Amino acid sequence: xSALENMRGRxxxxxxxxxxxxxxxxGAAHPYLEALSNARHRLEAASAQLQIYQRAxxxxxxxxxxxxxxxxxxxxxGESAAAAAAYLQQRMGEIAADSGALxxxxxxxxxxxxxxxxxxAVTGRIRVTANTQSLRALLHAxxxxxxxxxxxxxxxxxxxxxxxxxxxxxxVQMDVSGFRQAAE
Numbered sequence: 001x002s003a004l005e006n007m008r009g010r011x012x013x014x015x016x017x018x019x020x021x022x023x024x025x026x027g028a029a030h031p032y033l034e035a036l037s038n039a040r041h042r043l044e045a046a047s048a049q050l051q052i053y054q055r056a057x058x059x060x061x062x063x064x065x066x067x068x069x070x071x072x073x074x075x076x077x078g079e080s081a082a083a084a085a086a087y088l089q090q091r092m093g094e095i096a097a098d099s100g101a102l103x104x105x106x107x108x109x110x111x112x113x114x115x116x117x118x119x120x121a122v123t124g125r126i127r128v129t130a131n132t133q134s135l136r137a138l139l140h141a142x143x144x145x146x147x148x149x150x151x152x153x154x155x156x157x158x159x160x161x162x163x164x165x166x167x168x169x170x171x172v173q174m175d176v177s178g179f180r181q182a183a184e
Contacts, residue, residue: 056144074148076122076178081111084122084180088149092126092176095141100134101168103127109175116182123152123177129159131168142176150177 078084089106096103109123130138135156142149152175159171 056141072181073146074179075119076147076180078180081120081122081180084178085124088122088124088176088178091145091149092124092142095145096126096128096138099130099137099141101128101130101138101172104129118182119179120182121177121179123175125153125173125175127171127173129168130170130172132170134168135170135172138172147178151175152177 076084076087078087085108089108092106093103104127105125107125109125111120111122128138139151139154142151153173155173157171159169
């Protein structure tokens, strides 16, 4: 009987040891490794987001040599209203494409400020079709764009299922304004 009790004691000790190992693994080691993995994924996502921001900053930089570099960085390039409007139209097409929206139209609105102000507004009305994520990306890109662009008269509506225009489920219309230096 002593050998049987000795064997039973060893089996119980082995089971207790396995239970203690499992308790340590699932109670401390596994949650710690899971937290490390989550932290690594968050760090990789933050690094990817930082790279996106760095690319956007590099794309938005314009070389200026004038004495008002701080102001020039916020203004539309171009010596004339037509050149500034062409730049605004081109940039809005690029921003829409980068965000995943489909630019349907760009309409240049008439100039409303004809006084002797030092800055002249150039305003265009754009119409895009987008989904929710691409609309968010489009709005963020326009708001954070340099030269400075201002949004006005934003109109968003759901599109009909019978609509034959490709794109997202939202029809978006907005006025986008930029400013240029008034001619001397």
